[in-house]
Amino acid sequence: MRSPASGLQTASDPRPAVYLDHAATSWPKPSQVVDAVSRSLTELGGNPGRGAYAMALAASRAIFDARRSLAGLLGVPDSCDLLFQPSCTYACNLMLKGSLRPGDRVVVGSMEHNAVARPLARLAEAGVEVVVVQADPAGLVDPGDVEREVRAAPTKAVICQHASNLTGTIQPLGDLADIAHEYGSLLLVDGAQGAGHLDVDLAALGADAYATSGHKGLLGPQGIGLLYVASGLDLEEQAEGGTGAGASETLTMPTERPDRYEAGTLNTPGIIGLGAAAQLLAAEGGAFRRMEAELVRRLHEGLLEIDGFRVLGPPPGAPRVPVVSAVHDTVDADRIAFELDRRYDIAVRGGLHCAPWAHETVGTLECGAVRFGVGWGVTVEHVETALAAIAEIVT
Amino acid sequence: MSRRTPESFVVLGFATTHAALAAERLLLDIGVPVTPIPAPKGLGQLCGIALRLAPADAVRAEGALANADIAPKARTTMTDV
Missing domain, CATH: 3.90.1150.10 (Aspartate Aminotransferase, domain 1)
Structure with a gap:
């Protein structure tokens, strides 16, 4: 030093x-994360899902286990609904661009990070109506203000962070989920500052999609993010490519999760390191x-x-x-x-x-x-x- | 020179690697021996990992997978010589 x-x-x-x-x-x-990343690079170097030889299988199994560990930590009943993404920002982009279409209307809190604000600006250019609800001076979004806007016109989604990266304010997601669902809207959440720092139970939370970072509160390596997508939400994939399994002769992406949203070789060291962090957080x-x-x-x-x-x-x-x-x-x-x-x-x-x-x-x-x-x-x-x-x- | 007796297997194919590994884990947990193999042509367009098991275990295995909602996408039999 x-x-x-x-x-x-x-x-x-x-x-x-x-x-x-x-x-x-x-x-x-944590040393457990460092050790897991090191093991990934030294012992699990095969391409997960791209072979049935021992080292590729070992990498595939390690990713399978990591996904299950993370699903357990975050309260996701079916680990297929928890997708690996390159970062929380990529996860937010998939969450927003995969669910919103020109003509849709969304209601969003005013405390959002650029990981949400910038994709929304692009979507607004494409014809999505973006209604921003002003948070109070402490950064808290008032569910009553959100309900007033959602009630005013058909709204595809309520979008809100779990917690602010500036003020630390924790948003009332349970209330926002109730409001969104009462009016037939989705609740889409940027949880970059939530997971790990807060006890997250996604099944109970009621979010239809929840993006988070792997390297902040979840203590994993940089370069890995997560997106939970509730089983009933049909996001449009934002990237096409190889998945290593399924019907490779077709030129469309498989419809099954997680492969539909995980084109290309996964970040095996990042995922395995994050899986080790999940086990640590589950215990401590x-x-x-x-x-x-x-x-x-x-x-x-x-x-x-x-x-x-x-x-x-x-x-x-x-x-x-x-x-x-x-x-x-x-x-x-x-x-x-x-x-x-x-x-x-x-x-x-x-x-x-x-x-x-x-x-x-x-x-x-x-x-x-x-x-x-x-x-x-x-x-x-x-x-x-x-x-x-x-x-x-x-x- | 001795000749090995050809052995028959049931091979199950899955839509994703995740599903194949979930099936492997489940079947091993209930005591059904399985071997991951490269998906053979007999499974049609499916590629990736398939699971090979003894025909005697097939009914039990497929029932357990169906109950767990990880039913295979394709099934074939093959003979190893």
């Missing part, structure tokens, strides 16, 4: 002393989430104890995912992030966090925010170190 005092940006080892950017990606990965997820809540509480309180900070999102003690973003009266968010890195070897993110809608909603579009994301491996000492450094920077 770099010496906190040296500030040497050219050091060969870029690992920070304190990592508080878990909302962007989890790090360090409760303790993990309790630890995160305690760290968030201390971080939130500590920031408010420093003069000039406004913390975005829910008030102290209220439920949130482990994301705490703040703005300071006089010191720019970007500068705080830069100084934390250069002077203290602490990794956080400043700026707009790929969520301009959310920044506009909470009034930080012009100034951005400095974001602290806690997760696996973060300790109370890390949080106290960061708070002390922040106090020095802004004083």
